[in-house]
Amino acid sequence: MHVQIPLTRDLVLIGGGHSHALLLLKWGMRPLPGTRVTVINPGPTAPYSGMLPGHIAGHYTREDLEIDLVRLARFAGARVILGRAVGLDAQTKTVTLDDGRVIEYDVASVDVGITSELPQIPGFSQYAIGAKPLDRYAECWADFIATAHQTGQAGPVAVIGGGVAGVELAMAMSFALRRATGASDVTVIEAAATILSADPKPREKLLQSLEENGVKICKSSVISEITPDGPKLTTGQIIPASLTIGVTGALPQAWLAQTGLPLTDGFINVEKTLQVQGQDDLFAVGDCAHLMHAPRPKAGVYAVRAAPVLYDNLCARLTGQDLRPFRPQKDYLKLISLGQTSALAEKWGRIWQGPWLWRLKDRIDRKFMRMFHDLPQMPQPDLPPVLTQGVRDELGDGQPICGGCGSKVGAGTLSGALASLPAPTRADVITGRGDDAAVLRIRSQHQVLTTDHLKAFTEDPALMARITAVHALGDIWAMGAKPQAVLASVILPRMSPALQARTMRDIMGAASDVFTSVGAEIVGGHSTQGPEMTIGYTITGLVDQAITHAGAQVGDVLILTRPLGTGVLLAAEMQARANGRHVAKMLAAMAEPQDKAARILHMAHAMTDVTGFGLAGHLQAICQASGVGADLDLSHIPVYEGAIDMSQSGIKSTLYNANLMNAPIIGLHGPKAALLHDPQTAGGLLAAVPAAHAPQILADLQQLGLPATQIGRIVEGPPMIRCL
Incomplete structure (x- = not known):
């Protein structure tokens, strides 16, 4: 019997420095079961300082010297929180981020590097x-x-x-x-x-x-x-x-002075075990640390050499074992680039110079970065030799089920089941089963009711909660309603009570921020444990006259408020093939509410939010309900950065084929066209608006900084979609 190992301890890595990057690499190959790993960093990548002069000179691209922390964390099974640490309390075991978020830890390590900022100089x-x-x-x-x-x-x-x-x-x-x-x-x-x-x-x-x-x-x-x-x-x-x-040498991060930790010249004092002086559960490495037992200059080579000891000692602390000392070497080979492809080397007082040293430095640096660019393929458990008929067909190429809306069942499966039910007979139910949400008549008011949930695609519960909230609100906004009340439904993976409490606080706090900002309130919910984190919300909204699928008119302009591509990028990220910058930018966009766009689109004849069944499936629903056709201009349809490249490489969400069968489009070809059937999570609003009002609507949306675009028109004819 397979036993799901519960999570019982939080290991938090503050900063994406060289030691932490190497630690994540080793963790991916030898994880410690029961530990939830979190890495906090201001951005999705961590630059390798050894290649910076070469990049500035033009010998390396930006990508050459960047460690993709999003991709590396996926390999390590860790969560990434993009934010800058500005506070640390070793007594309460908390880290405070620049956005006010507080992260709790059981064991933590600091690797935030140094700064060259000189705020003491006016100007x-x-x-x-x-x-x-x-x-x-x-x-x-x-x-x-x-x-x-x-x-x-x-x-x-x-x-x-x-x-x-x-x-x-x-x-x-x-x-x-x-x-x-x-x-x-x-x-x-x-x-x-x-x-x-x-x-x-x-x-x-x-x-x-x-x-x-x-x-x-x-x-x-x-x-x-x-x-x-x-x-x-x-x-x-x-x-x-x-x-x-x-570039005035190594200056400590200013916020460390406010932590109450023991410092030398602003750098954190650490023992030979890399533990912070006087703190059993807090470690520090890299340039932000001061090695009390063996002071050394600030150099990346010591951070690299410290990484294996840090990994061993963190595991030892998490399992109650003895720690081992870090013994840094006394000297190291200094390789200094000279602008052009030549370098100078110094060690033990001896000096060498020439192009051959540049080649040596280049070889060393590229070898180091290849560890992060070419992540090892970890072996997967073999399938049993004997399987029931159809199992291998269902598994296909072995791609795991996508998170978000990519994990939905096909449109035909749910609609077929609903069609088999008796027809609704209640007089207070206004809309049919095929619209975005139910509209109920309650005395003189109309109330919109919807529910949605998402299987987690990010290990950060707060970010997942925000995106799920925005996603679930899409149905309310698409009907032209104002959000009212929310019930939350949360499934947590098996974990200790302490981690349950931390995770639930993260989820409910982030969700409350979103719902409160758009005028709704969480009034209750339900929670349980399961194999993986899943978050859902049931939401009500109030509206005078709901916008449905059925009102589109010939000549209407189709406006889309967000790019396509979340399905393919999330699928690529699960396979550790997506660019971390692209993923981080997309997730940030997905977490932004669309209430302002919904208010501007209030005069739409028909509207929906583009989610699991893709742009094609949701547009087809409008066409069928309205008895019209639609023409799309593929060149005007916005897509998230990196989505076309991932589509061209053959990556597809697990729901793609079902979407393609459910909503065929005339004239499809090419990797961008494939994104019309890509399942979207927290996707944009798709509105059919009167042509006379479209220019002003687009101008108002774009003035708010929203990437809204006119992507096509409603045309006369049968309910089919053409791609022009």
């Missing part, structure tokens, strides 16, 4: 950026160098900080600018009397390389403020700069 936050965190710098530089390529010219660049990091990035930017415009104007500003004061051995070689790269050096220069024209020195001189980058 820095307005007119300069730090090289770390890397995301903002990389994005800003991408815009700067793109403009240089387009115009053939670029303004001067100032680099604050004359250490190895500042020198390396200055040469990288100079090289890229010379390649883009034929010239460069890059200045390194250093407060000390000499640059590279902490690295005297390679100084002469690097000074020569700076000169070869045309980088100017401004020593003994203290900055008083950053102005729109560039850094202003205490002497009054302004170093002209269109772009100013702060």
Whole structure:
């Protein structure tokens, strides 16, 4: 008999640094049953700092140096929470995020890296950026160098900080600018009397390389403020700069000072076991940690070497075993890129230089990143040798059942079962069974009633609750109603009472935020345990005159408020094939309520929300109920980023074939056309509006920043859909 192992402990990884990324990789290959793993990071990717200078110089793409945390977490069976940690209370064992959300833990590890922001310098936050965190710098530089390529010219660049990091990035930017415009104007500003004061051995070689790269050096220069024209020195001189980058070495994250944790120069004190000093259940690694037993400079090599010890010690703490010490090496091979495809190496006081070292560095860096790009295929349990007839046909290619609306049964299955029931006879039931929701007459008012639930497709219960709430509200909005009351239905996987309470608080808190924001209230619910998390809501709404499927008129314009592609992207994400940035952007859009769009579409003749049966299936329902046809302009139908690529690669939701059979379209071809049958979760509103009002409706929707688009028209003829 298969026993579902209950979840009993929360392991929270704060930050997506190198140690945590390697930990997730190992966890995916050797998970600890009973532990729920959460990784908190500001974005869906974590940049590998070793390749940053090469990226700035133009030798690597952004994707080359990014670890996809969404994909990595799926491999590890972990949940990703996209948010920036701004607080940590070791007594209550909680982490506070910048959006106010509080995450509880049993055991946690901090790997949030360092910063190069210099808020103490007036004007820095307005007119300069730090090289770390890397995301903002990389994005800003991408815009700067793109403009240089387009115009053939670029303004001067100032680099604050004359250490190895500042020198390396200055040469990288100079090289890229010379390649883009034929010239460069890059200045390194250093407060000390000499640059590279902490690295005297390679100084002469690097000074020569700076000169070869045309980088100017401004020593003994203290900055008083950053102005729109560039850094202003205490002497009054302004170093002209269109772009100013702060690279003043390793600065601690400012929020750590408010945690009450033991710190050295702002960095977290850790014991030889990587436990925070005085804290048994809190660990810290990477550049944010200070190794009390063996202080070391801030370098990624130590984070990489610490990862196996961190994995072992976290598992030991979660299972009640003994921990082992981390013994960092005394020195390491420093490889410094020189702008062009050449590098300098230093170890034990010896210096080497040349293109061959760049090739060595490139090989080392790419090997490291391949571990995350080419995730190992973990073996799946074999099927029994003898199976009942039809089992292999149902399993098909072995793709797991999709989450969200991709897990629905086909449209014909439910409609066929409903058709076998006796016809409704109650006088207070106004709409038939085929519409988005039931409309009930209660004295002089009309009340809309709907229910929906989703099998989880993300391990984050709060995000899942928000998306499910938006999804379930779609039927209320599609009928033109105002949300009123909500009953929640929650199935949790087997877990300890403590984790049940944490998870339920996450779910109900997030759901309440959504429903309260649109004027509804949660009034009760039901919960149970099952094999996987499932969240559902039954919702009522009030309306004077419901918008149904049956009102579409010939000449009406079809407006869609959201892109297509959630089904294929969620299917790809389950298979660890989707791009994490695309997935994160889509999930954020899915979690946004559509109440404002619904209010603007109140004059629609017919309306529905595009969900499990895809755009084709839901449009067909309007056509059949209204006795009309529809023409679609495929080129105008918006899709989520990455959806066409995943469709072209052959990925389809498990509900796709049933949708295709239920709502065939004339003139379909190509990967984008396949998305018309893609099951949507928290999809857009599809409205048939009077042609005379369509331009103003679209303008109002787009003024709110909603990606609404005119995708076709209602035409005369039988209830069929053509794709033009």
